[in-house]
Amino acid sequence: MRLPCPICGERDLREFSYLGDAVRLHRPAPDAGTDAWDAYLHLRDNPAGRTRDLWQHEAGCGAWIVVTRDTVSHAVEGAQLAAEMRDAD
Amino acid sequence: MRINGRGRVDRGRALSFTFDGRRYSGFAGDTLASALVANDVKLLGRSFKYHRPRGLLTAGSEEPNALVTLGAGAASEPNARATMVELRDGLQVRSQNRWPSLDWDLLALNDLAAPFLGAGFYYKTFMWPRAFWEKLYEPAIRRAAGLGALSGKSNPDRYEKAFAFCDLLVIGGGPTGMMAAHRAAEAGLDVILCDEGTVLGGRLLSEDETVDGQPGADWAAAMQRDLAAHPKVRVMTRTTVTGAYDQGTFGALERIVPDAEGAPLECFWRIVAKRSILAAGALERPVAFAGNDRPGILLAGAMRAYLHRWGVVPGRRVAVFGNTDDAHRTARDLAAAGVHVAAVIDSRTDAKVQGDFPVYTGAQVCRGAGGRDGVEAIRIRTPRGEESIAVDALAVSGGWNPSLHLACHMNGRPDWREDIAAFVPRDGMVPGMTAAGACAGAFSTHGCLSAGAAAAALVARDLGRTPSDAALPEAEDAPYRIKALWAVPGRGRAWLDFQNDVTVKDVVQAAQENFRSVEHMKRYTTQGMAPDQGKSSNVAALAVLADATGRGIPETGTTTFRPPFVPVSIAAMGAGAQGMGFAPRRRTTSDAAARARGAPMIEAGLWYRASYFPQAGEATWRQSCDREVGMVRNHVGICDVSTLGKIDLQGPDAADFLDLVYTNRMSTLKPGRVRYGLMLREDGHVMDDGTCARLGEGHFVITTTTAAAGAVMKHLEFVHQCLVPHLDLAMISVTESWAQFAVAGPKSRDLLNGLLETPVDDASFPFMACGPVRLGGVAARLFRISFSGEHAYEIAVPARYGASLFDLLVARAEAMGGGAYGMEALNVLRLEKGHITHAEIHGRTTAFDIGMDRMVSAAKECIGKTMAARPGLVGPEREQLVGLAPQDGRSALLPGAFLFAPDDKAERAAAQGYVTSAGYSPTLGAPLALGFLRDGRARQGEVVKMVDHLRGAEVLCTVTDSVRVDPEGGRLRG
Amino acid sequence: MRFSALRLLTEGLTGNRGWGPHWRDPAPKSEYDIVIIGGGGHGLSTAYYLAKEHGLRNVAVLEKGYLGGGNVGRNTTIVRANYFLPGNSEFYSHSLKLWEGLEDELNYNVMHSQRGLINLFHSDGQRDAFARRGNAMINQGDDAVLLDRAGVRKHLPYLDFDNTRFPIYGGLLHPRGGTARHDAVAWGYARGADRRGVDLIQNCEVTGIDISGGRVTGVQTTRGAIRAKKVGIVVAGRSGQVAAMAGMRLPVESHVLQAFVTEGLKPCIDHVVSFGMGHFYISQSDKGGLVFGGDLDFYASYAARGNLPMKEHVMEAAMTLMPMIGKARVLRSWGGIMDMTPDGSPIIDKTGIDGLYIDCGWCYGGFKAVPGSGFSFAHLIAQDRHHAPAAKFRLDRFRTGVGLMDEEGTGAQHNLH
Numbered sequence A: 001m002r003l004p005c006p007i008c009g010e011r012d013l014r015e016f017s018y019l020g021d022a023v024r025l026h027r028p029a030p031d032a033g034t035d036a037w038d039a040y041l042h043l044r045d046n047p048a049g050r051t052r053d054l055w056q057h058e059a060g061c062g063a064w065i066v067v068t069r070d071t072v073s074h075a076v077e078g079a080q081l082a083a084e085m086r087d088a089d
Numbered sequence B: 001m002r003i004n005g006r007g008r009v010d011r012g013r014a015l016s017f018t019f020d021g022r023r024y025s026g027f028a029g030d031t032l033a034s035a036l037v038a039n040d041v042k043l044l045g046r047s048f049k050y051h052r053p054r055g056l057l058t059a060g061s062e063e064p065n066a067l068v069t070l071g072a073g074a075a076s077e078p079n080a081r082a083t084m085v086e087l088r089d090g091l092q093v094r095s096q097n098r099w100p101s102l103d104w105d106l107l108a109l110n111d112l113a114a115p116f117l118g119a120g121f122y123y124k125t126f127m128w129p130r131a132f133w134e135k136l137y138e139p140a141i142r143r144a145a146g147l148g149a150l151s152g153k154s155n156p157d158r159y160e161k162a163f164a165f166c167d168l169l170v171i172g173g174g175p176t177g178m179m180a181a182h183r184a185a186e187a188g189l190d191v192i193l194c195d196e197g198t199v200l201g202g203r204l205l206s207e208d209e210t211v212d213g214q215p216g217a218d219w220a221a222a223m224q225r226d227l228a229a230h231p232k233v234r235v236m237t238r239t240t241v242t243g244a245y246d247q248g249t250f251g252a253l254e255r256i257v258p259d260a261e262g263a264p265l266e267c268f269w270r271i272v273a274k275r276s277i278l279a280a281g282a283l284e285r286p287v288a289f290a291g292n293d294r295p296g297i298l299l300a301g302a303m304r305a306y307l308h309r310w311g312v313v314p315g316r317r318v319a320v321f322g323n324t325d326d327a328h329r330t331a332r333d334l335a336a337a338g339v340h341v342a343a344v345i346d347s348r349t350d351a352k353v354q355g356d357f358p359v360y361t362g363a364q365v366c367r368g369a370g371g372r373d374g375v376e377a378i379r380i381r382t383p384r385g386e387e388s389i390a391v392d393a394l395a396v397s398g399g400w401n402p403s404l405h406l407a408c409h410m411n412g413r414p415d416w417r418e419d420i421a422a423f424v425p426r427d428g429m430v431p432g433m434t435a436a437g438a439c440a441g442a443f444s445t446h447g448c449l450s451a452g453a454a455a456a457a458l459v460a461r462d463l464g465r466t467p468s469d470a471a472l473p474e475a476e477d478a479p480y481r482i483k484a485l486w487a488v489p490g491r492g493r494a495w496l497d498f499q500n501d502v503t504v505k506d507v508v509q510a511a512q513e514n515f516r517s518v519e520h521m522k523r524y525t526t527q528g529m530a531p532d533q534g535k536s537s538n539v540a541a542l543a544v545l546a547d548a549t550g551r552g553i554p555e556t557g558t559t560t561f562r563p564p565f566v567p568v569s570i571a572a573m574g575a576g577a578q579g580m581g582f583a584p585r586r587r588t589t590s591d592a593a594a595r596a597r598g599a600p601m602i603e604a605g606l607w608y609r610a611s612y613f614p615q616a617g618e619a620t621w622r623q624s625c626d627r628e629v630g631m632v633r634n635h636v637g638i639c640d641v642s643t644l645g646k647i648d649l650q651g652p653d654a655a656d657f658l659d660l661v662y663t664n665r666m667s668t669l670k671p672g673r674v675r676y677g678l679m680l681r682e683d684g685h686v687m688d689d690g691t692c693a694r695l696g697e698g699h700f701v702i703t704t705t706t707a708a709a710g711a712v713m714k715h716l717e718f719v720h721q722c723l724v725p726h727l728d729l730a731m732i733s734v735t736e737s738w739a740q741f742a743v744a745g746p747k748s749r750d751l752l753n754g755l756l757e758t759p760v761d762d763a764s765f766p767f768m769a770c771g772p773v774r775l776g777g778v779a780a781r782l783f784r785i786s787f788s789g790e791h792a793y794e795i796a797v798p799a800r801y802g803a804s805l806f807d808l809l810v811a812r813a814e815a816m817g818g819g820a821y822g823m824e825a826l827n828v829l830r831l832e833k834g835h836i837t838h839a840e841i842h843g844r845t846t847a848f849d850i851g852m853d854r855m856v857s858a859a860k861e862c863i864g865k866t867m868a869a870r871p872g873l874v875g876p877e878r879e880q881l882v883g884l885a886p887q888d889g890r891s892a893l894l895p896g897a898f899l900f901a902p903d904d905k906a907e908r909a910a911a912q913g914y915v916t917s918a919g920y921s922p923t924l925g926a927p928l929a930l931g932f933l934r935d936g937r938a939r940q941g942e943v944v945k946m947v948d949h950l951r952g953a954e955v956l957c958t959v960t961d962s963v964r965v966d967p968e969g970g971r972l973r974g
Numbered sequence C: 001m002r003f004s005a006l007r008l009l010t011e012g013l014t015g016n017r018g019w020g021p022h023w024r025d026p027a028p029k030s031e032y033d034i035v036i037i038g039g040g041g042h043g044l045s046t047a048y049y050l051a052k053e054h055g056l057r058n059v060a061v062l063e064k065g066y067l068g069g070g071n072v073g074r075n076t077t078i079v080r081a082n083y084f085l086p087g088n089s090e091f092y093s094h095s096l097k098l099w100e101g102l103e104d105e106l107n108y109n110v111m112h113s114q115r116g117l118i119n120l121f122h123s124d125g126q127r128d129a130f131a132r133r134g135n136a137m138i139n140q141g142d143d144a145v146l147l148d149r150a151g152v153r154k155h156l157p158y159l160d161f162d163n164t165r166f167p168i169y170g171g172l173l174h175p176r177g178g179t180a181r182h183d184a185v186a187w188g189y190a191r192g193a194d195r196r197g198v199d200l201i202q203n204c205e206v207t208g209i210d211i212s213g214g215r216v217t218g219v220q221t222t223r224g225a226i227r228a229k230k231v232g233i234v235v236a237g238r239s240g241q242v243a244a245m246a247g248m249r250l251p252v253e254s255h256v257l258q259a260f261v262t263e264g265l266k267p268c269i270d271h272v273v274s275f276g277m278g279h280f281y282i283s284q285s286d287k288g289g290l291v292f293g294g295d296l297d298f299y300a301s302y303a304a305r306g307n308l309p310m311k312e313h314v315m316e317a318a319m320t321l322m323p324m325i326g327k328a329r330v331l332r333s334w335g336g337i338m339d340m341t342p343d344g345s346p347i348i349d350k351t352g353i354d355g356l357y358i359d360c361g362w363c364y365g366g367f368k369a370v371p372g373s374g375f376s377f378a379h380l381i382a383q384d385r386h387h388a389p390a391a392k393f394r395l396d397r398f399r400t401g402v403g404l405m406d407e408e409g410t411g412a413q414h415n416l417h
């Protein structure tokens, strides 16, 4: 598998580490309540198909990126820097 | 038998080899298989289950029968395909899976018991008596099964791995692949062409036909020269593409030319290609009939390969049995080479066969008769009745299966083509892959050449290049004309999967037992699960199943092919890891000095650290450790602590950031001060602890534990980039940049002041101070922090000065009654002080559990704070950190032991806690331990029972505070 | 029809014509008391125990493909009871006891082979952690032996003791640990359930769950609607999708785990060996193939196949630990879809919907749980209360933090295992 790092270009899977659903970008407020925190940390859509998930180009530039890809075919649509996505939100 | 004037071996170079101890000879260019055929050796192995005598079936990597062991001793290699082994002088070959010998194999008795050993028999028996399974049945089954044997010794050979990149990967160097590679390169693409064989040419090497007016093999050789000289092409022969993976990544196994000086045996390649052309050709399939597994019964195309490539024929009276026009070539070619063709049997009634041999159309071979040494006669069934024909070899063809395995590696399913009675790849099964030529169902040479050119043109256009439209070389374009024939009905066992001994009856029985799904049939009968992955048998087995269940082949479906395409040695895919290569070795700057002092070095993650520094007269590690602890408590000790992670953070918002990742506040820290810090994971458990030093207003250096350095770095980057990207800071790991040493003990300041350009005192450098210092003209950093509980410092210098600073520090310390100390003493020192390590913060403990809940600032947010407040993570039900002391003051305490009330039975339900770390405290003169105990903080002074079943220990302990030495911390500050 | 050596003999003498189907292929009825979604190991064992232990026979198992085609037929077949956290301890202990009588129970040779499992350790710290595990196993009434380096060498002389990156300090031997033949377990339970009247319905994918007034009323399938009083979801890697049909989000992510088998070899590895430091474990099948695996590929996936980096890592671990297997060739690699929970431990619980139950989150360890999970899940469905050994496998433990079971200590949140 190869992923497109927005900074370094397309690189082999072995350079990246994984954190899962990009929901982790949206950390609830401390007082958001149990449901919000449970949803943030535990509950997942776990889609069979298109997903957006968080990876770090750990053995590369260190950037955290959000990759849009398909969990069934492993096709990769693209990737964005996580930091920029947050800014855009 | 060798045929004069045929084949492309080098008859000027004779090579000698042994098979089961007997000496034979062959020629350079022979495979082991062709050399054995030349020597009329037919019996090459025994089958897996029934130990049936077996000979060659094929001439390629798909060979199911001729598996042998090469060489002897540690380097011996089991399960080598005789068809793929390049003959070399002195090669030693042994047959496998037989005892006592290949000719007389005791387990051939299994064959007599065959009626009782059909599909899935083992699921129905060996159940009684129960204890016999592990003791009797299973060992017997294991011994009987298996093929070759490993030597049991460490692999002595070398292997390599490599990466390669290209625009186009062409898989297979037959006419299709060569043409595709050439055209693509001409269009300007970077091309890699892989072929399993020693030379390019594919089927052209095995047929008697002309391309562009020359013999096919000559045309291929010229083409190979052109390709090898082409600047855009990399030709990789002896290289099998083994797997197709995501985003155009392929695995490939290269066998290095045997005996190449100093070269590794194999190289495992990862090839990344923008596009790929699958030109892997087709594999012939046999027909199932009773006794079709006799030695001497080969595939018709393999028989031609042996004749044309190597000039050998496996018999003197040969019959040919087939269902396509293609099969007749074998008869024609053999006859032309002067071999007696006893009969041609074609199952098609309308077959047109010409030649100087008896022809039976609309006929079938229904039995192969003979013995251990091979087929002696065949029984044929014709419209006029049955008859026997004496033969010593039979060429069989049931048609050809496109070699589409790689196309299936990504879970895609192929299409069934009725006209060729075979599966073909469907577009898009592997993104970017185009199948062409025989592996897409085009079986004539002309068809292959034009398919190769067309596929290259497609890829070229796709990648923005202009394809060439040069004329194609002229080549044969004979029609194929097949009428499917899978199994000849009749009594007796007819083999489908030779390697796993699966017969037509087995498949029918599986259907009868309702294993009707093709996957159930496969698993129940083991059809297609042998080393050849059913390359020559799956389609026929499927057809038999379809017939038995009254369905068509397409609706019955196929099983999936999984990587690798051919078996790959673990040594090749694991190249580089044997011995020390598995993980990098990280060494501190004091490593050499520590070793020179005789310190045993132990692994700490990827690092090596000194365990202790033995001195003359010390017989055990404990003696050294006790001395080193005393040294630190009374004088001064030096310890390399460079392995702790160090992260440098800078920026105006660094302080705010640290407030978020640490439970306690760091923004209130003054420049020049250090604070102990605790980090939680978002799930509320402790992730790590360490120190945070503020070197300047916007400049911090934090430390992590050795074990968690990588995880903490990743976590901080996550928090910064993903959660608070608006904070203005940058961070970098500086673990390797600084060598850092603990200087600990009452004399530590004296020692340092002898070295520092400006001495320090309590006022300028109180406990938890930090700042820049200079020594020997070098800028260093000094931290007054202590893990040992003594008045102590850590001094950091750029790593290039580490080795000399260590020597200097240790020499000074020794002059003051101290010296270097290692991990053992470090551990005792911290145990005495109740300091935690990852033995305590093992991932399941919270700040509350370790008594640090007060460090979770109520006034600010931090990672993990919300989840740490979940009801299950606080309260008296939790196990809390305590100290433990043996009541008798002597008995050793054991990490991993459990704690119980003194009168309770040592069972799960009664367990109240466990011991995490333990040691002997020379300071207290007694063993001590840390552990977790339910509601432990409230239970100081109580007695609990420590039980270690594994080591047979039971010790009554008093629950103590976790800090046992200097609880007020006077020594730290003084 | 009972299976036995005698039966094999008589059938062999009469041309093997008498063997009947191991299970029927009934058409789905329009209504059942209980519908189990998923014909994997856990679904089949649940149906079996519903019929056998609770006398509930109006039960259907709905399988979208063929029985046993999921993870139960793709795993590396290790069966053990060497967990150490409360909750897991008692559950796997119970499951192993069921394994020990399984051939008798099912009249099917599942080849449960208690050849012994050895977990290696490579530092004092790891030894301490394994000592805790071993003591917990004995506390639970199971067996464990702490081996030092010499002890390991006696059992596994072929390991590299002299020149390896992570020297071997010792190992924890679990003598009752071992392997079993995975397909046979699925087939044995299928046959047992079928013989007790359970309808096993293949090629029947559940596409919807019908709920009315907070109560489950049935399911929609590719073979039509089926009414049911109770529905159990046991679909392993597909748990997320099926739960979504009932409007639920689960604390589950699906990941791919790969496994490997070599060509057949004469017996050379007699135990199950686990090399945690290198994420590698291995055993030898009765057919002679070395069966081994490693860690997850580490990305969410529903493709039953993996990529090269993990394959190579696994082979590298093999080479550093036991360089004698270098010349063994990998014949096939494959993957399965693992239902990973945040803490790495499973879920057997009721849902917020009456009559709807869920059994999932088995991560990479659910094969050994097949008997225990079926037993406990059947108990929950039949009696509407938890079976004691599985009582801690609560769905809400992540929310409450009560009874988290993070055996690896890497964190009770996703993607840290």
Ligand SMILES: Cc1cc2nc3c(=O)[nH]c(=O)nc-3n(C[C@H](O)[C@H](O)[C@H](O)COP(=O)(O)OP(=O)(O)OC[C@H]3O[C@@H](n4cnc5c(N)ncnc54)[C@H](O)[C@@H]3O)c2cc1C
Pocket: C037, C038, C039, C040, C041, C042, C043, C062, C063, C064, C065, C066, C067, C068, C069, C070, C071, C072, C073, C074, C075, C076, C077, C078, C079, C204, C205, C206, C207, C234, C235, C236, C237, C238, C242, C257, C258, C259, C293, C334, C335, C336, C337, C338, C362, C363, C364, C365, C366, C367, C368, C369
């Ligand atoms: C490579 C690998 C190695 C492993 N090694 C081990 C090991 O050594 N030891 C161990 O204990 N465990 C191991 N495991 C884990 C173990 O295999 C699984 O945890 C366990 O098999 C899962 O339970 P199951 O058998 O019920 O799942 P499955 O067999 O996957 O059953 C789930 C079934 O549900 C069906 N299904 C899904 N969706 C629907 C729907 N909508 N409608 C109808 N049916 C549906 C599926 O088709 C499938 O048949 C391993 C797993 C893998 C992949």
Ligand SMILES: [Zn+2]
Pocket: A005, A006, A007, A008, A009, A057, A060, A061, A062, A063
């Ligand atoms: Zn990058």
